[in-house]
Each structure stands twice: as C-alpha cells, then as structure tokens.
Amino acid sequence: MTKYTEDDLREELKTKEYEYGFYTDMESDTFPIGLDEDVVRAISLKKEEPQWMTDWRLEAFRAWKDMIEPEWANVKYVKPDFQSISYYSAPNTKPKYDSLDEVDPELLETFKKLGISLDEQKALAGVAMDVVIDSVSVATTFKKTLNEKGIIFCSISEAIREHPELVRKYIGTVVPQKDNFYAALNSAVFSDGSFCYIPKGVRCPMELSTYFRINQANTGQFERTLVIADEGSYVSYLEGCTAPSRDENQLHAAVVELIAMDDAEIKYSTVQNWFPGNAEGKGGVYNFVTKRGLCEKNAKISWTQVETGSAITWKYPSCILKGDNSVGEFYSIAVTNNHQQADTGTKMIHLGKNTKSTIISKGISAGKSQNSYRGLVQVSSRADNARNFSQCDSLLMGNDCGAHTFPYIEVKNKSAIIEHEATTSKIGEDQIFYCNQRGIDTEKAIALIVNGFSKEVLNKLPMEFAVEAQKLLEISLEGSVG
Amino acid sequence: MLKINNLHASVEDKAILRGINLEVKAGEVHAIMGPNGSGKSTLASVIAGKEEYEVTEGEILLENVNIDEMAPEERAHKGIFLSFQYPVEIPGVSVTNFMKTAINETRKANGLPDMPANEMLKLIREKSEMLEIDRKFLSRSLNEGFSGGEKKRNEIFQMAMLEPKLAILDETDSGLDIDALRIVANGVNKLRSRDNAVIVITHYQRLLDHIVPDFVHVLFEGRIVKSGGKELAHELEEKGYDWIKEEVNA
Numbered sequence: 177m178t179k180y181t182e183d184d185l186r187e188e189l190k191t192k193e194y195e196y197g198f199y200t201d202m203e204s205d206t207f208p209i210g211l212d213e214d215v216v217r218a219i220s221l222k223k224e225e226p227q228w229m230t231d232w233r234l235e236a237f238r239a240w241k242d243m244i245e246p247e248w249a250n251v252k253y254v255k256p257d258f259q260s261i262s263y264y265s266a267p268n269t270k271p272k273y274d275s276l277d278e279v280d281p282e283l284l285e286t287f288k289k290l291g292i293s294l295d296e297q298k299a300l301a302g303v304a305m306d307v308v309i310d311s312v313s314v315a316t317t318f319k320k321t322l323n324e325k326g327i328i329f330c331s332i333s334e335a336i337r338e339h340p341e342l343v344r345k346y347i348g349t350v351v352p353q354k355d356n357f358y359a360a361l362n363s364a365v366f367s368d369g370s371f372c373y374i375p376k377g378v379r380c381p382m383e384l385s386t387y388f389r390i391n392q393a394n395t396g397q398f399e400r401t402l403v404i405a406d407e408g409s410y411v412s413y414l415e416g417c418t419a420p421s422r423d424e425n426q427l428h429a430a431v432v433e434l435i436a437m438d439d440a441e442i443k444y445s446t447v448q449n450w451f452p453g454n455a456e457g458k459g460g461v462y463n464f465v466t467k468r469g470l471c472e473k474n475a476k477i478s479w480t481q482v483e484t485g486s487a488i489t490w491k492y493p494s495c496i497l498k499g500d501n502s503v504g505e506f507y508s509i510a511v512t513n514n515h516q517q518a519d520t521g522t523k524m525i526h527l528g529k530n531t532k533s534t535i536i537s538k539g540i541s542a543g544k545s546q547n548s549y550r551g552l553v554q555v556s557s558r559a560d561n562a563r564n565f566s567q568c569d570s571l572l573m574g575n576d577c578g579a580h581t582f583p584y585i586e587v588k589n590k591s592a593i594i595e596h597e598a599t600t601s602k603i604g605e606d607q608i609f610y611c612n613q614r615g616i617d618t619e620k621a622i623a624l625i626v627n628g629f630s631k632e633v634l635n636k637l638p639m640e641f642a643v644e645a646q647k648l649l650e651i652s653l654e655g656s657v658g
Numbered sequence: 659m660l661k662i663n664n665l666h667a668s669v670e671d672k673a674i675l676r677g678i679n680l681e682v683k684a685g686e687v688h689a690i691m692g693p694n695g696s697g698k699s700t701l702a703s704v705i706a707g708k709e710e711y712e713v714t715e716g717e718i719l720l721e722n723v724n725i726d727e728m729a730p731e732e733r734a735h736k737g738i739f740l741s742f743q744y745p746v747e748i749p750g751v752s753v754t755n756f757m758k759t760a761i762n763e764t765r766k767a768n769g770l771p772d773m774p775a776n777e778m779l780k781l782i783r784e785k786s787e788m789l790e791i792d793r794k795f796l797s798r799s800l801n802e803g804f805s806g807g808e809k810k811r812n813e814i815f816q817m818a819m820l821e822p823k824l825a826i827l828d829e830t831d832s833g834l835d836i837d838a839l840r841i842v843a844n845g846v847n848k849l850r851s852r853d854n855a856v857i858v859i860t861h862y863q864r865l866l867d868h869i870v871p872d873f874v875h876v877l878f879e880g881r882i883v884k885s886g887g888k889e890l891a892h893e894l895e896e897k898g899y900d901w902i903k904e905e906v907n908a
C-alpha cells in the first residue's frame with residue numbers, strides 16, 4: 177500500500193463529507209446521526225489523531241459491523257438503533273445555567289442529601305462558576321506532585337498526542353478491538369477517557385481522580401480508560417461520581433484496560449450512578465461496560481464497584497492472572513430498584529501458578545428490578561495451586577424483585593481449590609419492626625440493614641468514597657418499601 | 659402512665675386479645691403471667707405498635723394520649739421500650755452503631771441534636787459496666803451468633819441506653835443462667851424510678867424474686883382473668899395454671 181498521509185485522509189474526507197452532506201456539520205460541534213467508516217475517520221480527525229490510531233479504529237469498526245449484539249445476559253430491553261445515534265459531540269464548555277435557581281430542584285435535593293458542596297453542585301449541574309481560579313490552582317499543585325514522580329495522568333486524547341508510544345504499545349492488549357460487540361463499538365468511536373501511567377517503583381501518593389471528579393461528571397458516551405502500572409508501582413484509581421448523572425445519551429459503552437506489570441498493584445474503585453429511569457422505568461441509561469485487567473508476576477488488581485444507577489447494567493470487571501503469584505479481587509455492590517436490570521459479575525482467569533482470586537458480590541434488589549450475578553472462575557492446566565474464594569449474597573426487598581446467581585467454574589488443573597458460597601435473604605418485617613421499636617423509622621432501618629449487608633465491600637473503598645457510597649445506597653432505595 | 663381499655667386485637671381475622679383492661683401507674687412494676695399462647699407477646703407487640711396486629715376494639719392511652727394511630731417508632735420516641743422475646747439479627751450492624759442510630763433518631767424526633775461522641779462513649783461505658791458486658795461484644799453484629807442469654811442481656815443494655823418511660827420485658831429471663839439473671843434484674847432495678855414503669859412478662863417466679871412486682875396479672879385466652887399482689891405469682895408457681903382455667907370455665 178502506498179503511503180497514506182493525514183492530508184490524504186483530510187482530502188478524502190472533504191469530498192466524502194460533501195457527498196454525504198455533512199460538510200457543514202464538520203464545523204459544528206455535533207455529528208449527524210449514523211455510523212460508517214467516514215464517521216470513524218471524522219472522529220479521529222476531529223481529535224487530531226495519528227494514522228495508526230485511525231487505522232486501529234477502522235479495524236475495530238469493520239469487525240463490529242459483522243458482530244451481533246450479545247443476548248445471553250439476563251436483561252430485557254429494546255435494542256438501540258446504532259444508526260440513530262450521533263457519535264461525536266464536542267465537550268460542552270458553555271454553562272447550561274446562570275445560577276442554581278434554574279436547576280431542577282429534585283436534583284439539588286439529592287445533591288444536598290449527598291453532602292455535596294455548593295461549588296461542586298454548580299459544577300455538576302452545569303452552572304457557571306465564579307470560583308474557577310481557586311480550583312485551577314489546586315489542580316496545578318496536583319499535577320506538579322504527579323509530574324515530580326513521573327506519573328502521567330491525562331485524557332486519553334492527550335495521551336495519544338503526547339505519549340503515542342505508550343498508548344500504541346498497550347491499547348487493546350487487554351481488551352482487543354474484537355473482544356465483544358460493545359468493546360468493538362467503543363474501539364471504533366471512543367470519544368474520550370483517561371490515561372494513567374505509573375513509572376517503575378513509584379507509589380502514587382494520592383487517589384487518582386478524586387479531585388477530578390467534577391470533570392468526570394461529563395464523561396462521554398464511549399469512554400476509554402487505560403491504566404498502566406509499571407513494575408513495582410502502586411496506584412489507587414477512582415472512577416465515577418456519587419452525584420446522579422443525567423445524560424441525554426441512552427447508550428453508554430465504556431472500555432477500561434488495566435495493566436499491572438511485575439510486582440505492581442492497581443486498585444480501581446467505581447461508583448456508578450447513571451440515571452436509572454423514572455419509577456415506570458422510562459428514560460434510563462444503558463450501561464454496557466468492558467473492564468479487564470492483566471496481572472503479570474506477583475501483581476495485584478482489585479476492582480471495587482458500587483453500582484446504583486442505569487436502567488440496564490452489563491458489566492464484568494475481570495482479571496487475567498497471567499503471572500505466577502498474581503492476585504485478583506472483585507468487590508461489588510449492585511443495587512437495583514424500580515425497573516432496573518443489572519447483569520454484573522466478574523471473570524477470574526487463572527493462568528499463572530499460585531494465583532489467587534477473591535470475589536465478594538452483594539446484590540440488593542427492590543421494586544420490580546432484576547439483579548443477576550454472573551461470574552466465571554477459570555483455571556488453566558498450567559495454573560498449579562490456584563485458589564479462588566467466591567461469595568455471592570443477595571438481599572431482596574419486597575416480593576416483586578428478583579435475584580439470580582450464575583457462577584461458572586472451569587477447572588483444568590487438579591491442584592486448584594475453589595470455594596463458592598451464596599446466600600439469599602430478605603429484609604424481614606421483624607427486622608424492620610425491631611428497628612422501629614428502637615425509634616428508627618422504616619427508611620432509616622432499611623438503610624441500616626443494607627449498610628450492614630454491604631459492609632465488607634464498603635470497607636474496601638477509600639474512606640471518603642465509602643461515606644458517599646453509603647449515602648448513595650440510602651438514596652437509591654428511598655421509597656422502596658411502602 | 660399506661661391505660662388499656664377493653665382492647666381487642668386480631669391477626670389474620672383470628673381474635674387473640676379479647677378485651678384487656680390494664681392500668682399501669684408511674685413507679686409501678688406489673689407482672690403478666692399465663693400459659694403459652696395466651697396472648698402475652700401479642701399484647702406487648704400491640705402496645706409497641708406492630709402493624710401486623712389489628713386493633714378491632716378498645717384503646718391504648720399513654721399519659722392520657724391515645725396512641726392507636728402512632729407508628730411504632732413514634733411510640734418508641736414517646737418512651738415505650740420492648741425487650742423482645744426473640745430479638746432479631748441484623749448482620750453487619752454493630753451493637754454500638756445500632757444504639758447510636760436509635761439514640762440519635764429518638765433525640766431528633768424530640769428536637770434534640772445528635773448526642774456528642776464523647777457523651778455517647780461515656781454512656782456506653784457506664785451501661786455496659788452495669789450489665790457486665792465485655793466492650794468487645796459491642797462491636798459484634800447485632801444478635802448475630804449471640805447465645806440466648808447474650809441476646810437478652812443485650813436487650814436490657816439497650817433499655818439502659820434508651821432509658822424508657824415504659825419498659826415491657828417479654829420473657830427476658832428465659833435463656834439466662836442464675837448469675838446473668840441477677841445481673842440483668844439488678845440492671846432493671848437500677849433504672850427504676852418514680853417516673854417510669856415496667857411490665858414484666860414471665861412464666862417463672864425466680865425473676866420476680868429480683869424484680870418485685872406491685873401487681874400480678876394472669877392472662878388467659880386473651881383476657882386478664884385474675885389480678886393480685888406478688889403472692890399470686892407464688893401461688894401460680896406452686897399450683898400451675900389449671901386451677902385458673904377451671905375458675906374461668908366454671
């Protein structure tokens with residue numbers, strides 16, 4: 177093939193654009209609906225990406241075209257029409273409102289319950305801020321500390337521009353473009369996301385992204401995250417936001433790839449609170465996420481997640497325990513209420529010797545919701561002395577919801593020790609009456625019982641996040657018992 | 659303090675309480691005895707406001723206020739405490755956390771701010787010492803894996819923390835060995851004052867040797883069929899309930 181430059185691409189696009197009538201739209205901030213190779217090229221161009229990235233996206237797109245949407249999950253929904261979605265929208269920097277008075281009071285009420293400061297409330301709701309200077313200076317100090325340690329923490333777009341060698345080497349190595357339907361779609365059209373690199377032997381001195389929480393509230397529809405912990409390094413990464421995220425985009429398909437090299441450790445914590453739809457189940461976000469981490473020798477990856485939002489959640493943070501003595505952990509709380517459906521769990525793939533995995537999953541279902549745990553523990557023939565412990569607990573509130581557990585175990589090595597425990601319980605009227613009798617009203621009683629049930633997982637979250645997550649659980653279940 | 663007039667209550671259309679009259683004044687201790695299934699626990703639950711039971715007739719007054727329409731937590735805020743015959747487990751919630759929540763919710767309902775942490779700690783120390791409860795015990799999950807005796811002692815610990823106006827102890831003695839019984843009874847006695855009252859539900863005289871009642875009532879088939887002083891308890895211990903049944907049926 178002859179050399180094909182960006183200029184050639186630009187030329188080609190111009191004519192094509194004209195052909196398809198979206199020439200003018202290139203100037204605007206939002207692409208017209210629909211998805212084809214030109215749109216993929218246009219996204220790449222908009223983001224000023226190098227050729228290899230454009231090609232990589234196109235490869236993903238071509239694979240995606242021939243793939244079909246998976247149907248094995250225990251969720252029911254009307255499939256999105258992928259041709260009726262716009263795949264690029266420039267980040268909206270203009271404030272939506274001039275003051276908090278214009279914001280939906282219900283949203284503000286929730287912010288208040290979560291204990292979110294006024295400034296943060298403004299930022300989250302998209303209100304013009306007058307204290308930007310202050311936050312910019314904090315961000316600068318933050319960046320300086322990271323720089324001194326050689327830590328790179330930036331948007332994936334910036335990383336593609338500034339650190340192409342790292343991105344090119346690692347992107348798609350844990351979640352290949354063709355991994356699954358949604359991962360392929362994401363690889364083709366991802367708009368933004370985060371990139372993080374921790375150099376050899378460095379212990380990241382702060383929880384990454386706690387500060388950037390505000391910015392994270394505006395994450396795109398197709399987010400891509402890549403975290404690389406070089407040998408002997410450590411990082412704790414926080415994703416998401418307890419504040420309810422409303423979004424006009426119904427479909428969200430993120431990909432997260434973690435790479436923990438020899439002796440490295442990554443702790444990845446998520447609090448997800450996408451709009452779950454109204455009480456009738458209308459208008460919620462579909463969240464189809466592929467998250468996977470690779471552990472080299474003696475490495476450790478912990479996934480901790482608190483999932484309270486989305487109309488549909490399809491999410492299986494996984495660990496590939498490739499290196500000997502590597503450790504994978506999955507701690508999860510998934511709450512479903514009203515008409516929400518969650519099919520979530522993990523995969524622990526034991527490839528190396530003496531590899532260990534722990535799975536603690538807590539599912540809480542209320543209303544008419546369905547909550548499924550789906551987990552796979554796989555032990556390959558050369559993974560001597562692999563160990564897994566899984567515990568899946570379900571808590572039901574009321575009679576109209578469902579909890580399901582689908583544990584799959586595939587063991588090809590006799591020395592493996594696999595333990596699985598599962599319980600299902602119901603919040604009993606007797607428990608509630610007992611609390612009532614001590615002066616605790618029913619709402620508070622449920623919060624107390626749910627917190628007790630979730631404690632093992634809440635304890636795994638960084639302190640500050642845990643307090644917020646606890647409040648979030650209370651709010652998510654409000655009004656779930658009549 | 660408490661006045662019950664012609665109380666009828668049923669569950670699933672089955673009448674269980676069939677015309678109870680009872681008056682408990684401040685400073686008094688009343689014992690309620692009676693054969694299994696006569697409705698003692700039901701009476702306790704109805705006073706505490708358990709919604710499963712439907713009050714079909716009569717009324718319950720607490721300090722001259724009709725509490726029929728009050729939710730169980732409101733009754734608790736007004737000072738009603740029930741030591742459960744079968745305390746329930748709440749996994750993952752420590753005794754301390756539970757008590758902290760109970761106290762602060764009650765204070766909130768009564769227009770008071772949260773109890774400061776140091777005050778709470780002091781109170782916990784004082785009351786756990788009084789009931790000879792190991793402090794480590796208080797960080798365990800509420801009632802989970804507790805022995806029968808530990809559960810009952812924990813109920814009285816909660817009573818001591820909440821300092822109710824009206825305490826109803828439902829078979830608090832069952833499951834307690836002799837030493838524990840003495841400790842628990844002493845605890846209850848220390849909490850007694852001219853301003854509060856206690857209803858003790860029991861089958862046995864032995865608890866009443868420690869917590870001496872002013873009145874003893876016999877509940878049978880949903881009615882109080884006999885009342886007397888503390889000597890009535892001795893008589894029941896000696897002769898059982900058969901003679902009462904005969905008297906009723908005569």
Ligand SMILES: Nc1ncnc2c1ncn2[C@@H]1O[C@H](COP(=O)(O)OP(=O)(O)O)[C@@H](O)[C@H]1O
Pocket residue numbers: 669670674692693694695696697698699700701710
């Ligand atoms: N929730 C309930 N549903 C059906 N029957 C009940 C319920 N609670 C109590 N009963 C019945 O009411 C009667 C009185 O029970 P209870 O008050 O527990 O007696 P006691 O405490 O005196 O032994 C018994 O016949 C019991 O089976």
Ligand SMILES: [Mg+2]
Pocket residue numbers: 698699700743829
């Ligand atoms: Mg009873």
